Amino acid sequence: xxxxxxxxxxxxxxxxxxxxxxxxxxxxxxxxxxxxxxxxxxxxxxxxxxxxxxxxxxxxxxxxxxxxxxxxxxxxxxxxxxxxxxxxxxxxxxxxxxxxxxxxxxxxxxxxxxxxxxxxxxxxxxxxxxxxxxxxxxxxxxxxxxxxxxxxxxxxxxxxxxxxxxxxxxxxxxxxxxxxxxxxxxxxxxxxxxxxxxxxxxxxxxxxxxxxxxxxxxxxxxxxxxxxxxxxxxxxxxxxxxxxxxxxxxxxxxxxxxxxxxxxxxxxxxxxxxxxxxxxxxxxxxxxxxxxxxxxxxxxxxxxxxxxxxxxxxxxxxxxxxxxxxxxxxxxxxxxxxxxxxxxxx
Numbered sequence: 001x002x003x004x005x006x007x008x009x010x011x012x013x014x015x016x017x018x019x020x021x022x023x024x025x026x027x028x029x030x031x032x033x034x035x036x037x038x039x040x041x042x043x044x045x046x047x048x049x050x051x052x053x054x055x056x057x058x059x060x061x062x063x064x065x066x067x068x069x070x071x072x073x074x075x076x077x078x079x080x081x082x083x084x085x086x087x088x089x090x091x092x093x094x095x096x097x098x099x100x101x102x103x104x105x106x107x108x109x110x111x112x113x114x115x116x117x118x119x120x121x122x123x124x125x126x127x128x129x130x131x132x133x134x135x136x137x138x139x140x141x142x143x144x145x146x147x148x149x150x151x152x153x154x155x156x157x158x159x160x161x162x163x164x165x166x167x168x169x170x171x172x173x174x175x176x177x178x179x180x181x182x183x184x185x186x187x188x189x190x191x192x193x194x195x196x197x198x199x200x201x202x203x204x205x206x207x208x209x210x211x212x213x214x215x216x217x218x219x220x221x222x223x224x225x226x227x228x229x230x231x232x233x234x235x236x237x238x239x240x241x242x243x244x245x246x247x248x249x250x251x252x253x254x255x256x257x258x259x260x261x262x263x264x265x266x267x268x269x270x271x272x273x274x275x276x277x278x279x280x281x282x283x284x285x286x287x288x289x290x291x292x293x294x295x296x297x298x299x300x301x302x303x304x305x306x307x308x309x310x311x312x313x314x315x316x317x318x319x320x321x322x323x324x325x326x327x328x329x330x331x332x333x334x335x336x337x338x339x340x341x342x343x344x345x346x
Contacts, residue, residue: 037313038154047125070205076139084310086160148254158317174269178278197298209235259289
């Protein structure tokens with residue numbers, strides 16, 4: 001006997017509710033909680049083309065300069081680790097965050113790319129998208145366009161009106177042992193799994209000699225001797241201006257080879273290689289080395305958590321007309337103690 005139309009509609013309605021509930025439950029399990037003020041659909045009505053604008057622009061940029069992918073990730077991490085994901089790193093200062101020795105490696109070219117993205121987005125949608133959101137989207141797309149996972153990020157951040165030169169001293173350092181690294185990330189409420197997954201971003205990019213020369217002279221017994229020989233040629237001294245790939249296997253691809261490097265004692269930094277020595281992190285290194293899908297899953301989780309650190313939302317902060325200056329263009333000056341400036345960066 002045929003199902004009455006009204007019954008069919010009722011069944012369809014119930015099915016739709018159940019299906020929606022399933023996806024909501026799935027998303028709740030798959031992604032970290034969203035902080036108040038952010039949303040995965042924040043610009044769906046006001047700037048629906050936002051994410052395609054950012055991705056299309058970066059695709060063109062990476063065709064000419066693929067190294068920008070790693071540089072965008074550096075900007076993301078260094079911005080979010082200092083007073084939250086608020087675009088404070090982008091601000092000009094006297095000095096600003098990026099003038100700190102730990103940020104000397106920040107590329108001016110990639111900062112211009114972020115502001116170019118801001119210009120394109122604002123031309124399309126008006127001044128409603130923050131530089132902080134654009135920075136997060138650019139880092140997310142740097143991962144995807146380099147072969148990594150494709151994932152959504154919550155949006156709705158506002159830009160800060162200030163920065164903190166002193167807080168840059170709290171960035172994780174390349175010569176730290178795992179205990180210090182874990183403590184540094186724990187201060188941001190990021191756990192051991194988050195740490196091991198997020199440092200997998202070192203599958204992209206290059207590092208200057210002085211960031212790892214401490215492992216060459218004297219030779220770190222935890223470094224593969226063949227790699228050490230290559231690095232000694234590249235870096236005859238800590239003052240050499242040369243650079244080396246963070247991932248010796250696939251330096252331009254976002255994959256899990258970084259962890260395979262660690263298992264073969266081919267990590268570049270002390271902070272990298274020690275992850276395979278410390279019992280709290282060794283198992284995670286092995287798991288990610290053997291299962292790229294697991295690494296991607298945990299990286300996405302860590303990325304989203306970091307992207308929501310101490311964000312400004314609602315009526316806080318502003319939407320900058322230019323990423324490097326606050327809207328009223330008042331000069332921002334911060335007092336510093338030069339003796340406290342750390343001299344080693346990555």
